[in-house]
Every structure is written in C-alpha cells, then in structure tokens.
Amino acid sequence: DVKVTQSSRYLVKRTGEKVFLECVQDMDHENMFWYRQDPGLGLRLIYFSYDVKMKEKGDIPEGYSVSREKKERFSLILESASTNQTSMYLCASSPRVAGISYEQYFGPGTRLTVT
Amino acid sequence: AQKITQTQPGMFVQEKEAVTLDCTYDTSDQSYGLFWYKQPSSGEMIFLIYQGSYDEQNATEGRYSLNFQKARKSANLVISASQLGDSAMYFCAMREGRGGYQKVTFGIGTKLQVIP
Numbered sequence: 277d278v279k280v281t282q283s284s285r286y287l288v289k290r291t292g293e294k295v296f297l298e299c300v301q302d303m304d305h306e307n308m309f310w311y312r313q314d315p316g317l318g319l320r321l322i323y324f325s326y327d328v329k330m331k332e333k334g335d336i337p338e339g340y341s342v343s344r345e346k347k348e349r350f351s352l353i354l355e356s357a358s359t360n361q362t363s364m365y366l367c368a369s370s371p372r373v374a375g376i377s378y379e380q381y382f383g384p385g386t387r388l389t390v391t
Numbered sequence: 392a393q394k395i396t397q398t399q400p401g402m403f404v405q406e407k408e409a410v411t412l413d414c415t416y417d418t419s420d421q422s423y424g425l426f427w428y429k430q431p432s433s434g435e436m437i438f439l440i441y442q443g444s445y446d447e448q449n450a451t452e453g454r455y456s457l458n459f460q461k462a463r464k465s466a467n468l469v470i471s472a473s474q475l476g477d478s479a480m481y482f483c484a485m486r487e488g489r490g491g492y493q494k495v496t497f498g499i500g501t502k503l504q505v506i507p
Contacts, residue, residue: 309495318397318482318499326491335496366436370495376443377486377493379426382436 279303280383282367288389295354297386299367306372308350309380310334310342312363319366325350326372357390364388394418395483395498402503404473411458412468412501414483420444424486425466427457430500431479439481442466470503478505 283298299308307326311319311334321334323342331342339361343351350369354361364387368380396415404410416425427439442450442457450457458467470477484497 306491307493311497316499319484319497321494321496324494326493330491332492332494334494364434368436368495372491372493375490376424377495378424379438379441380428380436380484380495381438385434 301369305369397498
C-alpha cells in the first residue's frame with residue numbers, strides 16, 4: 277500500500293514564526309505536490325516537484341517555499357506565518373510511467389492554525 | 392481563467408438512483424489527464440477514476456463512469472445506483488504539461504448527499 281505521511285495532523289503557530297510541514301512517501305514516486313484546502317475554494321496547488329531538487333510554482337506560491345533534497349521527502353516552508361495561511365495542507369505524490377503521471381496519493385493533511 | 396470548473400456546489404440524489412456530477416476543463420495541451428476524487432467527511436482523498444485525453448473509450452470503474460466529451464471539454468462523473476456511503480465531496484482534477492512538468496489542478500468540488 278502506498279503511504280504518504282505528514283509530520284503533524286494539527287499545528288498551531290504564531291504570526292511571524294517559520295513553519296515547516298514535512299511530507300514523506302514510501303513508493304518511490306517521482307512527483308510530489310503541496311495543496312491547501314479551504315472551504316468553497318477546493319484544493320489549490322502551492323508547489324510541486326517532479327524530481328529531487330526540482331520544484332515548480334503552482335497557483336498560489338506566495339508566502340511559501342519548498343525543499344526536496346531526497347526523493348521521498350517534500351517539505352513546505354512558511355517563511356513568516358500569517359493568519360491568512362490558516363488552512364488544511366495536503367501533500368500528495370504520484371508515479372510517472374512512460375512520461376505520464378497518474379493518480380495522486382494523498383496524506384492525511386495538516387490543519388494549521390496561525391494566531 | 393479557471394482550469395477546472397465544477398458548477399454544482401451541492402447535489403442531492405435518492406438512494407439507488409444515478410447521479411451526474413459536472414466538470415468542464417480548459418487546456419491548450421493535446422496530452423492531458425482527468426481525474427475524479429472523493430473526499431468523505433473523514434477528510435481522506437480517494438481516487439475514483441482516470442481518463443487520458445487520447446483514450447477513446449470512456450473510463451469505468453465499478454459504479455463510476457466518466458462521460459468524456461473532448462470537443463465540449465467536459466468530463467462528467469456518473470455514479471450509478473447511489474449508496475449512502477457515496478455522500479461526500481467530489482473533486483475533478485486535470486493533469487497537464489509535458490515531461491517532468493506535469494501540473495495537477497483541482498476544481499472547487501461538489502458536495503453530494505444521498506437521501507435514503
């Protein structure tokens with residue numbers, strides 16, 4: 277079974293703090309993604325990575341950065357947390373076969389509250 | 392412009408009836424993929440079905456089928472014989488891009504409620 281794990285289910289941070297969200301997958305997937313999910317807005321792509329050390333901006337990268345030093349690990353960093361970054365953060369991974377990326381496997385999510 | 396549009400915020404269906412959830416997409420790529428995911432109240436995201444842009448047949452997976460109309464850029468999900476456990480949020484998603492750069496974006500979702 278593919279497993280995607282996220283470092284925390286719930287996190288409370290103060291405005292201005294640096295926040296690290298970690299995601300680990302155990303299926304050797306090439307692709308990894310970070311989304312945030314807010315009511316009425318669906319899942320919005322923050323960043324994705326298609327290989328080690330490779331990263332691409334998604335639709336809402338402002339205020340976030342990412343790191344992928346190892347294939348199985350993809351970290352999301354909030355350099356200076358703000359209240360508008362309070363959200364559910366979902367990590368996903370997907371395999372790439374013959375150049376085609378298939379379905380994503382999601383982690384359980386981290387509910388981040390910034391006060 | 393929205394890449395994925397789901398126009399039905401909420402839907403009701405009677406148990407054992409079929410229901411169609413709408414999804415339209417916008418891309419200029421020739422090669423792309425369309426996905427549907429289910430998110431029950433527990434929060435986990437569950438993959439349901441996939442359709443590649445070059446697939447000639449509509450995808451089917453058990454009670455789920457994807458009504459793919461390429462010219463209309465629509466990829467509607469059909470759930471047959473609805474069950475109470477089908478009550479959930481449903482998200483349509485699209486993969487586009489080439490080589491390693493393959494971005495996946497989601498719609499805002501449709502909340503389906505199955506009535507006994």
